[in-house]
Amino acid sequence: MSGLAIVVIGRSGQLALALQANPGPHRLIPLSRPQVDLADPGNLEPALRAAQPDVIINAAAYTDVDGAETHSELNAAINAGGPVALSTIAAELGTPLIHISTDYVFDGTLGRPLTEADTPNPLSAYGEAKLAGEALLDVHPNAAVLRTAGLVSPAGRNFLTTILRLARDRDSLNIVANQTLTPTSADDLATAVLKVAENLTARPDPDLRGIFHAAGAGPLSWADFARAIFDASARAGGPTANCHDIPAADWPSPAQRPADSRLDSSRLATHHGARLADIRTRLDDLVRRALVAERKTTR
Numbered sequence: 583m584s585g586l587a588i589v590v591i592g593r594s595g596q597l598a599l600a601l602q603a604n605p606g607p608h609r610l611i612p613l614s615r616p617q618v619d620l621a622d623p624g625n626l627e628p629a630l631r632a633a634q635p636d637v638i639i640n641a642a643a644y645t646d647v648d649g650a651e652t653h654s655e656l657n658a659a660i661n662a663g664g665p666v667a668l669s670t671i672a673a674e675l676g677t678p679l680i681h682i683s684t685d686y687v688f689d690g691t692l693g694r695p696l697t698e699a700d701t702p703n704p705l706s707a708y709g710e711a712k713l714a715g716e717a718l719l720d721v722h723p724n725a726a727v728l729r730t731a732g733l734v735s736p737a738g739r740n741f742l743t744t745i746l747r748l749a750r751d752r753d754s755l756n757i758v759a760n761q762t763l764t765p766t767s768a769d770d771l772a773t774a775v776l777k778v779a780e781n782l783t784a785r786p787d788p789d790l791r792g793i794f795h796a797a798g799a800g801p802l803s804w805a806d807f808a809r810a811i812f813d814a815s816a817r818a819g820g821p822t823a824n825c826h827d828i829p830a831a832d833w834p835s836p837a838q839r840p841a842d843s844r845l846d847s848s849r850l851a852t853h854h855g856a857r858l859a860d861i862r863t864r865l866d867d868l869v870r871r872a873l874v875a876e877r878k879t880t881r
């Protein structure tokens with residue numbers, strides 16, 4: 583496949599960095615603030631016209647789930663208004679668009695892995711705004727929305743780096759055991775996103791457009807996820823801590839999260855040929871790289 587020119591909105595986020603680390607044959611053009619601001623979409627059009635991309639990937643979002651409860655205007659602007667404005671411009675330019683959404687559009691009460699046919703019912707302001715952002719499909723039919731979950735990577739702020747940092751100072755951590763999700767490696771999501779980009783530019787099939795779940799294959803509670811991270815850390819000579827299971831009710835947080843938001847990503851596999859691994863098979867590599875990154879920043 584010959585390389586595509588791909589604009590990536592967002593530069594230093596987990597997915598944006600994973601895309602830039604492994605672009606394959608493609609030329610990535612990261613656009614971020616102050617050049618391009620999803621909260622103030624006026625500057626999007628000139629930047630996109632100048633870049634002339636074959637595909638646009640929106641890897642940017644307001645991702646502070648608890649902060650979104652109070653910063654409601656910013657959350658709505660970046661997660662709902664910005665993506666819809668972006669898709670209006672992409673449609674005018676005739677450029678395919680890939681946007682990332684979340685398992686938090688669901689309330690997590692069904693008790694089985696969720697498919698694209700299941701009805702969203704967000705519990706949080708973040709989930710509500712991300713669901714509103716999915717309306718970009720109404721203005722741009724040549725688009726794909728990939729809902730992912732529990733993204734982790736070796737650097738930046740995420741569950742993996744946070745609990746490794748906490749384990750440096752504490753012997754025991756309280757971790758929520760009654761919320762289950764399908765955690766996802768940002769590297770695997772990046773690979774899937776590029777595959778979708780290639781397919782959207784190569785084939786007009788309607789089956790390649792619309793909503794897709796794009797999460798890791800293995801469901802875990804946050805507590806079991808933490809234990810798996812510490813097992814990998816122990817193998818790599820990194821920090822570990824005992825995980826003490828607690829219910830979500832004992833971890834008061836501004837935003838309510840779904841109890842069971844496992845995503846079934848088989849539609850993505852069927853139509854785009856992209857399969858995301860069980861996060862447990864990625865943890866030795868991710869933890870080893872996280873420990874290296876940690877050493878570099880503390881030097």
Ligand SMILES: NC(=O)c1ccc[n+]([C@@H]2O[C@H](COP(=O)([O-])OP(=O)(O)OC[C@H]3O[C@@H](n4cnc5c(N)ncnc54)[C@H](OP(=O)(O)O)[C@@H]3O)[C@@H](O)[C@H]2O)c1
Nearest residue numbers: 592593594595596597619620621642643645682684732733
């Ligand atoms: N993290 C998760 O666990 C998770 C779970 C489910 C879904 N998702 C979704 O997955 C996608 C990628 O998440 P991530 O974890 O990679 O995010 P992240 O690491 O928090 O990075 C967010 C990115 O958004 C950019 N950004 C924030 N506000 C912006 C604005 N006003 N205009 C332009 N760019 C802005 C940041 O820009 P700078 O480069 O300028 O800093 C950064 O690159 C998002 O759509 C998120 O909602 C994430």
